[in-house]
Amino acid sequence: MRLGMIALCCGLLCLRFLPVLPVSACLLLAAAGLGLLLSRLYPLGLFLLGVAWAAGSAQLALDDRLPVELDGQTLWLQGQVVGLPEQGDGVVRFYLQQAESRRAPLPQRLRLSWYGAPALAAGEVWRLAVSLKRPRGLVNPHAFDYEAWLTARRIGASGTVKAGERLSMAGGPASWRDNLRSRLLAVQARGREGALAALVLGDGSGLDDADWRILQTTGTVHLLVISGQHVMLLGSLLYALVLGLFRLGWWPRHWPWLPCACALAMFGALAYGLLAGFEVPVQRACAMLAVVLLWRWRFRHLGIWLPLLVALTLVLMWEPLASLQPGFWLSFAAVALLAWCFSGRLGTPGGWRVLVHAQWAMALGLLPLLLALGLPVSLGGPLANLVAVPWVSIGVVPLALLGTLLLPLPGIGSSLLWLAGAQLELLFALLGWLAERVPVWQFAAAPWWAVVLGLVGVLLALSPRGLPLRLCGGLMLLPLLCPPLPRLSSGLAEVHQLDVGQGLAVLVRTRSHALLYDAGPAGRGFDSGEKVVLPMLRGLGVRRLDLLLLSHADQDHAGGAAALLAGLPVERLLSGEVQALRLSRSAEDCRDGEQWQWDGVHFSTWRWQRADNPNDGSCLLQVEARGERLLLTGDIGEAGERHLLASGRDLRADWLQAPHHGSRGSSSAAFVAAVAPRAVLLSRAWHNPFGHPHAAVLARYRQAGARIYDSARHGALRLLLGRRGGAEAARTQTRFWREK
Structure with missing residues (x-):
């Protein structure tokens, strides 16, 4: 079972590294895979099925792009605003779904910018004059790949709005999220209303450039905008709440605590995910949490690696393009590192030492992956996260969610949100102080062999004490941190x-x-x-x-x-x-x-x-x-x-x-x-x-x-x-x- 899932995941992950899609060979790959499933070579069959499934899914995304003849053209179209429009610097950026035009079929999902736009709300239907472009971005070594980002979100075109008229007002669940954002931004929370909206709804448009700079320099972006970590955090808190009540003897005896704890944790995570718009990172976290809770309830005897493997398989089968996003690799790598460091070991640290050990594991273990993805490394990240993770997890998020839930009660909800904002204000002051003193660092690009060597090195360095060659792990990181750079000859x-x-x-x-x-x-x-x-x-x-x-x-x-x-x-x-x-x-x-x-x-x-x-x-x-x-x-x-x-x-x-x-x-x-x-x-x-x-x-x-x-x-x-x-x-x- 494990071998088959590993082979299937390897096939699905191949998509990230394919120069071209084997579209014409997809059916052949699928047929060969189905044939091999019935033989002793079933892992190879699952691998081929994974490649075929991922390539077919990616081809659907490419086929849904704007037709070439419309690239750069301005045309009138009609569609519905989805998600929360992002406002800042005089421009509103938003997604339009189910767009229609009389001139030609359009992609199902568009990303648009509107300079000097009127007020937009999720769920509204608009008729717009848009200058549309096929997904295309700047292409530079070691820089952000905008085209991969658009493809991973299945955005078939981007564009700039020239004019528009509202055809119908917002309604339904989409408008409810937008109204809630307006209420959160209207609350007096020590100037941190935007950060609260980011924590509760996943809307980071309320954070200014200085805030983003502080978060990026200290490696704490994942804490202030809803990510898989927040979903897992809420699920863990709800699970711990039921467990604590049971241990104190306050839980009803006729209710089995374990299935109730798992059900409450899953329900809370799904509700939080819906607040955040249930984007792909949240879907990934919910799938992972569901598998972990099911494993904890019924299949704990099968070991910790099985739920991680099942969650990886489910996420990739649901959305093979997830492998184009750095967050996918970092989230699964982080969970795998924690499992590597804490599962099945004697003498596991307790109390605050668990947090210190976890931050050390994250800082060292994710280093090769960050460098392979071309991402900067926050030198102050371990210290910042050591303070910020419990601060946000225990102090801010529960207050923010409870305050949001109690907003209909005059004075109560707004007071809780004020307390959460005060904590965020103090946290940003500390992070800003650290950001000024400890810079972010981007190392020179390393060759693939140095990345592989570094991955092996961190696994050795984080292995249990007493393992032979454990101390050599740090030395294996040197080619990654100081890669050999070619030097030019004189005169060139x-x-x-x-x-x-x-x-x-x-x-x-x-x-x-x-x-x-x-x-x-x-x-x-x-x-x-x-x-x-x-x-x-x-x-x-x-x-x-x-x-x-x-x-x-x-x-x-x-x-x-x-x-x-x-x-x-x-x-x-x-x-x-x-x-x-x-x-x-x-x-x-x-x-x-x-x-x-x-x-x-x-x-x-x-x-x-x-x-x-x-x-x-x-x-x-x-x-x-x-x-x-x-x-x-x-x-x-x-x-x-x-x-x-x-x-x-x-x-x-x-x-x-x-x-x-x-x-x-x-x-x-x-x-x-x-x-x-x-x-x-x-x-x-x-x-x-x-x-x-x-x-x-x-x-x-x-x-x-x-x-x-x-x-x-x-x-x-x-x-x-x-x-x-x-x-x-x-x-x-x-x-x-x-x-x-």
Whole structure:
């Protein structure tokens, strides 16, 4: 039985690692699996069935995406708002379900943004004019994969609302959750009404950026927004309540306490899950809790690993796409670690030492998985969770839930919520103090063998005392914490054009130096400096920047600079538009003709000092490695190009960053002819509102014989300057969920 479930789970988990879906072979795999089930090779048969089931389920999600011909089109549609709309920074983000349009069939689930939206409520039906896009996101190594996130939630399209009209008001259970959120946000709870809504309803939109930063730095996000932990926590509290009453002799003798405790725990968890909208993480926790309670009631003699295996099988069979979410791996790994550390051992610690031991196990045991998933590691997380877990579990959550339940009683419910808010205010003060002193850390990306070695190492380190080679577990973590990073030869430069959407960020590395040209855009709800540039720099092993050069002060080029300065040491800051920058430190003015050399690589700048607009005043950078040149041009237009040509400078370059994202007013014929690029790097957003790049500009480059590398089509780009080769595109690394 166990072997069969392990084989089935392995087949289901294969989905996460498939480059393409074996759709045409699914029926063959299923037939082969059914055939092998009747033989001695039944584990192989279950494995094939798992692969076929997962691939078929994923294909249904891909088939439900927006048709290609409607990508980027604006059309009128009608649908119902589901879930709680998220409000912040002047934009409302919400899900629309069962959307219909006269022009074509639409995906069942859409994720929409509406700037300056009227009040929206769950359960309302709206008629909307929406600019729709197929699921597509930025593709960068070591950064968040938005396309995988959309696919895991079976979102067939995203879009921006242009106009709309409400067709019917909210009603039913959906509106009840929305009304409850409004009541919670209206309660006076020491300014922590948003955190209470997050704990009770799973709605994190009431937490501001500073709150999120504190939670992420201290590794306590899982405590303040409903997750599987909260569901398991409530179930455990209700179970412990019945057990305590029984041991005190206060439980009715004619009621068997164990089945009642299990039933009450399950009922409470389901009710809490419904409050939270019963999203996939909550479904996963409820399934796990149901299996554990059933095991505790009837099948305890079969061991602790069986319920975990059954829960894993049920979750993956119900939603195979769950394996695309980091939370899936972390939640099951956390439970497995606790089982590994506490089950079947002599001398298990008691009292407060259990909590200390558990936090140590989580901090060490989840480390390889966090690094494999490219997630940051909170160095203060163990200490923060040691305080925050019992604080939230025992002090805040029961008060918040009881206060919510008693809100209809004047004064009572609001008083309990005030007490819960006061506790949260004090907790945030402590976590903020810790966050200022202990940073979050993202290690350089490690090879797969180091991750496997690290997993074996933590299992050894957390094994019972006296086990041979136990002390070697810590040594096996060293390749994971200090991965071997390739070093460039002298005279070569590694260039990365990051995929930051409608903006620019280019990293240039030599053997021992690093330079960043522009920092990407920042806007409502998204800072590419924080979300894209910093994670990628850290994943590549860049711990400091020798130079941050901002071509000019436009938000699409300098918007991410503040996050970079806060998250990474920067030795020198240079800009072509110093006065317009709003940063925590002053920048040096970019001077025309400045030159320097790092590790045999030559750098030089150019700037039109008297340009009559910021774009033409961009600071340009030329990089030359072993005779191969790269020219980074910021946002200069035709006027700036003419002035550059008149300067008499040798503009020939093998690689050219297309000026101003390929706009119509740039890349003049004379400029292209003078540069004579072998290849052009283009940085822009898919379906951007400016129409970049212009068709005439692309035709000009193609006529010159240049190959065009487009971040919107290719993702992040990497080239080795000095080798005269091509560029590697991140989007060519095939993933079944990734748009081509």
